[in-house]
Amino acid sequence: MFVELKRDDPRAVYRQIADEVHRAVAVGILKAGEALPAARQLAQELRLNPNTVQHAYRTLVQEGAVEMRRGVGAFVAAVPRRESRQKPGVLARNIAERALREAFRHGLLASDLRRALDEIAPQGG
Numbered sequence: 869m870f871v872e873l874k875r876d877d878p879r880a881v882y883r884q885i886a887d888e889v890h891r892a893v894a895v896g897i898l899k900a901g902e903a904l905p906a907a908r909q910l911a912q913e914l915r916l917n918p919n920t921v922q923h924a925y926r927t928l929v930q931e932g933a934v935e936m937r938r939g940v941g942a943f944v945a946a947v948p949r950r951e952s953r954q955k956p957g958v959l960a961r962n963i964a965e966r967a968l969r970e971a972f973r974h975g976l977l978a979s980d981l982r983r984a985l986d987e988i989a990p991q992g993g
Contacts, residue, residue, distance in 0.1 A: 885924035
């Protein structure tokens with residue numbers, strides 16, 4: 869499953885879901901045109917009210933990351949609207965902040981994360 873929720877995260881649950889979809893698209897887990905799970909199915913897997921997932925999907929539609937196809941479901945937008953998406957720097961910072969919080973919980977330092985990223989990142993990237 870591409871969505872990982874943290875109960876102690878200060879963001880609203882629907883925002884966590886939306887951010888996780890953005891992340892999954894950014895790292896290639898979800899590709900343009902790919903179907904998202906039905907809201908009820910994802911809600912059941914995450915043990916949430918379906919309205920919460922529907923709110924996340926509506927938010928993603930407004931942000932241009934997802935398109936709804938009547939009677940079919942939610943799909944990753946084929947061509948995300950650049951002006952409505954988060955800027956890459958903002959998205960990268962949000963991901964880095966979450967990674968840093970998680971690292972601190974496990975007794976790691978920022979330097980440990982940097983070293984790990986340098987080891988796994990493709991050359992020149």
